[in-house]
Amino acid sequence: MVSDPMATIAARLTPLAPGAIAVVAMTGPDAQSILRRILRHPRRDEPISFETNRPRLCRIFDVDRLLDDAVVTLIPGARGNVVELSTHGGVRIVQRLLMLLQSEGATIVDAWEFIRQSAADESDPAGIAARLTVECEIDQALLACQSRRLARWLLRQRALLPPFLEAIHTLDTSARDEFVARSRVAIRLLQGVTIALVGPPNAGKSTLANRLIGRDRVLTSDIPGTTRDWVSETAFIDGWPVTLTDTAGIRETTCSIESEAIRRATAALHHTDLAVVVLDGTLSPERRLIACEEVFHALPANLPRIVVANKADVASFQGSSDDHAEIVLSARTGDGISVLEQHIVRHFDWHLLDDTTATAIFARQLATIEGVDALLST
Template identity: 35%
Template sequence: MSTIAAIATGAGAGGIGVVRLSGEDAAAVAGVVFHRGRRGGPVDLNQIASHRLLYGRIVDPATGAVIDEALLGWMARPHTYTREDTVELSCHGGPVSLRETLRVVLAAGARHAEPGEFTLRAFLNGRLDLTQAEAVLAVVGAKTGEGLRLAVADLAGDLARRLAPARDALVGLLAYLDAAADFPDDEIPTSDVAAELATAERALAEVIAGSHAGLLYREGVQIALVGRPNVGKSSLLNAMLRTDRAIVTPIAGTTRDVIAETINLDGIPATLLDTAGIGETEDPIERLGVERSQRALTTAAAAVLVLDGTSLPVDADLAVARRLAERAGPVVIAINKRDLPTR
């Protein structure tokens, strides 16, 4: 395979940024642009023991200009992420330094990696199976500590182990059916097909049951805070966020658009949707806010019906409650303003 290279760290400025190379010519390409020490020249990495860290400079071979100081990590195959020769150039984390380093690496013979290509090579070279390759993305995109824990477990092979009983049962059953079809006159030991299928079905049912929770921790959930105007939805949002995110006034209709903020809800990334008060209004701007609130209610997985605890429910509260009764998904009733005197 060709030698690929890409910036491996996130966009933006930081203390450290990494340009990664992988492929049969990774050592040769890195040796062209990396000069060892403060005054040394190009280095032949094939003459250096694997899994070593070297200090030096990134140099543009065309001009001799020093681009940055760097640490070079040299890892010979097969004990690497991709099971190919791999070099990681750790530069200062400024975007210009990283772009210039990548530019000279590509000019030296590497090809710019496609998105996810390092992990693709790890999969193709047998370093990861498909479930582990997918788990890499889940680890990178984890939004909570619990989501990260589940993703790391899958990266270690947890999902593959849970799928193994179903796979073994189905492979064994397929082998039996093939043999029975190809050699009908031979005395092939009988197999309990129903029992094998039941074993596979139970194993897959357990995986599917767990996948619902895993999806929740990975993708998160949207929760709409709904109610008539001025029941304290924005105050509740601010209290849950522990910051003054939404403007709060005693004037009904202050919130005229949907405000979305994410919190960690027992390990689940929950996006709270503070909606405009739902009710009849002649104000065209408020009417647009009500329409957006209704759309948010349609897309949210759950809803919190906020009621004013200082007074009994009124017709407008009942109208919102009826809307909630027409939708699928759980509803929680929050009695707000309990710290205020009852009217």
């Protein structure tokens, strides 16, 4: 990356996708002279005078070819003024503008690098850059964010985390340990959590998958062995996004297609963080226990699991007994689903993530804390 203070840098600050407006920024010693060469007054053939923080409507020319109209604003920054060119949001326009700036002598960098460099304040080079880096990291997480709850929480972290990190060395050990503990929870959530629904055929795994996903995503039927290849989809557990995998029912079978489906289901479990074992609550407790043991046998030994007894809505439901089932629910009616969600929340410690407590979302943000590597690897 360019860190030369004499370099003039430019970057696209908005995604390269069709939109109403795209923003390209430029800063550095040659920024003003580049502007003079490429901008013209929208109506008259006269130079444009700029004042900082006063937007101006201009025309961008590539030699004599009109490229686009743009609103241009000069904003004071650490390396001189930052020029923001807001053009129409066509992908091609933005690409041509960046090529033009490059041909005029600017070095094109990515948005993150641009913000980092344009904020590098001589009086506090570490401070402002560190704060902006954290904000950029949170913005990146927001771009990929899949749920409203997570987005709201990330937006709160944008305000809470930078000042908290600046003051981290003033905290006592227990406050730091708590910060590291909840940050580990957040980092894992942001990396992506996978939950698999496993169990014998016909237990209601796919019905439960559809309920957690919130729509009819997978086929269900009373024919045992309906689900063949496993299916993954984003689901929201108490608002937090997870990848939910519905798998083929596990049983002894002579059907070669079904046994391949079961083999794939169990292979997928090696990349899973939690198994929800779904049992058919209408079976007798004895049969359920046998089915449960059979499923446990197929799971990787160290895979955490939550066992549920499904179909609690039907008269023939056999109640919970000694078959490991912790939760009784009905995937069909939704009864007991929130209990399952709370179990999952507690399993991953997501209750530690609230909107008032600063929490790191990337391991890098913990790097300033002594001994944190050891904590993270446990």
